[in-house]
Amino acid sequence: MITLQSVITLAYYALTAVAAALLVYNFVKAKSWEREVLYLIVLVPFVLRVFHLK
Amino acid sequence: MTRTDLARKLLLGALAVVFLSAAGKSFYDHRHLREPVVLGPGVTRVTTLAEFNETLRGTASDANIYILEGKEPGGTAVVFGGTHPEEPAGRLAAWLIVEHATLERGRLIVALSANRSASTVTRPSAAYPATYTIPTAWGGQTFRMGDRFTNPLDQWPDPEVFIHYPSGQYLAYVDVRNLNRAFPGRPNGTLTERTTYAFMELIRREKVDVAIDLHEAELQYPVINTIVTHQKGQDMATMVSMTLTDLEGFQIGTEFSPLNLHGLSHREIGDHSQAVSLLFEAPQPFLDATRGRTNADVLLSGRDEFVVKAGRHGLLFAPIDEKGWPIALRVGRHTSSVAQTLATWSEDNPERAIVAAGIPRYADLVKHGVGHFLRDPRQAPRDRVAYE
Numbered sequence: 001m002i003t004l005q006s007v008i009t010l011a012y013y014a015l016t017a018v019a020a021a022l023l024v025y026n027f028v029k030a031k032s033w034e035r036e037v038l039y040l041i042v043l044v045p046f047v048l049r050v051f052h053l054k
Numbered sequence: 055m056t057r058t059d060l061a062r063k064l065l066l067g068a069l070a071v072v073f074l075s076a077a078g079k080s081f082y083d084h085r086h087l088r089e090p091v092v093l094g095p096g097v098t099r100v101t102t103l104a105e106f107n108e109t110l111r112g113t114a115s116d117a118n119i120y121i122l123e124g125k126e127p128g129g130t131a132v133v134f135g136g137t138h139p140e141e142p143a144g145r146l147a148a149w150l151i152v153e154h155a156t157l158e159r160g161r162l163i164v165a166l167s168a169n170r171s172a173s174t175v176t177r178p179s180a181a182y183p184a185t186y187t188i189p190t191a192w193g194g195q196t197f198r199m200g201d202r203f204t205n206p207l208d209q210w211p212d213p214e215v216f217i218h219y220p221s222g223q224y225l226a227y228v229d230v231r232n233l234n235r236a237f238p239g240r241p242n243g244t245l246t247e248r249t250t251y252a253f254m255e256l257i258r259r260e261k262v263d264v265a266i267d268l269h270e271a272e273l274q275y276p277v278i279n280t281i282v283t284h285q286k287g288q289d290m291a292t293m294v295s296m297t298l299t300d301l302e303g304f305q306i307g308t309e310f311s312p313l314n315l316h317g318l319s320h321r322e323i324g325d326h327s328q329a330v331s332l333l334f335e336a337p338q339p340f341l342d343a344t345r346g347r348t349n350a351d352v353l354l355s356g357r358d359e360f361v362v363k364a365g366r367h368g369l370l371f372a373p374i375d376e377k378g379w380p381i382a383l384r385v386g387r388h389t390s391s392v393a394q395t396l397a398t399w400s401e402d403n404p405e406r407a408i409v410a411a412g413i414p415r416y417a418d419l420v421k422h423g424v425g426h427f428l429r430d431p432r433q434a435p436r437d438r439v440a441y442e
Contacts, residue, residue, distance in 0.1 A: 002242065008211050033062055040070040047074055052207055053081045 013050065020046040084184040085174040085205075087198050089442040090431035091149065091166065096122035096156035096412070100440050103165075106259065107241060107252035114171040114208045115249045118440055119256065120152045120164045122410075128160025129263040129399065129406030132256065132329075133392055135166045137233050137267055137319065139173035139200020142186065142353065143336050143381060144268030146197075147388035150414050150427045159400075160408035163260060167442050168267075169233040169249060171208040173200035186350040188381070190425035192432070199353070204231035209245040219243060221316040229317070234267070237322035250322075257327045263406050264399050265329045267319040268388050270338035273361060273370040280307040281391065282333040284324030290402060291332055294394050302390050302416045304383075306334075330399075334391050336384040337372045344369075354381045386419030 020043060027039040048054040093100065099121040104111035117136075135148025148166045155162060167173045176182035176199055187196045206212075209231055216230040217223070219240055229235035231246050239251030257265055264287075271278045283291035288310060295308045311320040311331075323331035339345060339361040340353045346360045357378030365374045393413045400407035414427050431439045
């Protein structure tokens with residue numbers, strides 16, 4: 001069970017990093033400032049999680 | 055992309071970095087706040103939990119263990135503060151014991167952050183303050199506010215249902231990270247189970263006679279202002295309760311640990327070791343669901359108008375009025391209860407006596423406040439200061 005937990009945790013962090021990268025990509029590609037702000041707000045918890053801060 | 059678009063994106067990106075940095079620093083500072091502990095005259099050794107379970111070394115749960123030894127041999131007691139770090143009176147009571155107690159006979163072993171990982175995070179969505187400061191004559195000491203559960207940064211994911219080891223009892227999923235549902239633990243389990251296993255090893259190897267776990271409870275919870283005891287400690291707990299109520303000026307009851315409710319320290323320590331296990335509960339209105347603002351003032355003053363109103367409607371299991379339950383009263387209940395437990399144990403078991411002095415009592419705390427008894431780390435020799 002502990003090994004499974006570790007695998008899930010690693011997969012979760014990898015997915016979080018991918019989601020963060022996609023949000024940054026969408027931010028760069030966005031045409032309107034509302035969309036850009038939205039992507040940045042959503043990005044915050046992902047980055048905090050990837051860096052093991054929250 | 056036009057030059058205007060690029061400028062806007064750079065500006066918004068820079069703003070996001072500023073907000074991210076501020077949030078990240080706040081969380082980082084809370085998780086890494088170093089709390090100084092001045093080693094009192096009774097402390098002869100400081101070790102960490104990893105001595106009792108090597109797998110904890112280097113983890114957020116490798117808590118300091120303070121050992122106070124008397125000149126004469128006797129029995130051994132252990133005191134857990136910070137099993138639930140969102141209940142600060144337990145931590146602070148243990149803090150004052152480490153900073154002030156001396157042992158004439160026997161040994162006292164104290165943990166200030168029994169679930170150290172849980173002291174590095176607050177309850178998600180509960181708006182807890184990250185820290186609280188106890189005023190002192192030398193400027194005040196700041197402590198981490200914690201949570202009931204091990205930090206999910208250190209143990210994750212939670213299962214759908216927590217199956218307690220070794221009983222197999224089903225418990226709420228989130229209790230997989232609750233130290234006081236994970237006793238007696240196992241050496242290769244979750245971080246929380248490895249922590250309780252280390253405490254069990256400490257209790258078994260050091261031949262602990264009495265284990266005391268310090269807690270606080272919301273007033274809407276029926277187990278409050280009481281000593282919860284394993285059946286091995288029923289006589290002693292009853293005597294402690296009667297003596298405290300008679301001599302110290304506060305009411306404290308006795309309840310018996312349910313035989314079939316597993317994972318709690320008062321049940322499992324008694325079942326899986328030679329020690330008598332007790333758990334003390336003091337009242338903490340901050341934890342009540344009907345509280346109003348959730349801030350450090352309510353945490354320390356124990357005053358909340360909405361909890362008082364709930365009391366008027368008969369919804370509480372402990373009394374409360376506009377004076378609330380200040381932290382000094384809550385800490386004093388715990389320090390007096392620990393001191394009286396040691397005294398009662400020693401009367402009943404003279405060959406395994408644990409004779410302690412210097413522990414501030416309830417009346418001292420009510421008169422002077424908690425800050426009066428916190429020692430200034432700047433005035434202590436460097437080798438007599440530890441950090442939580």
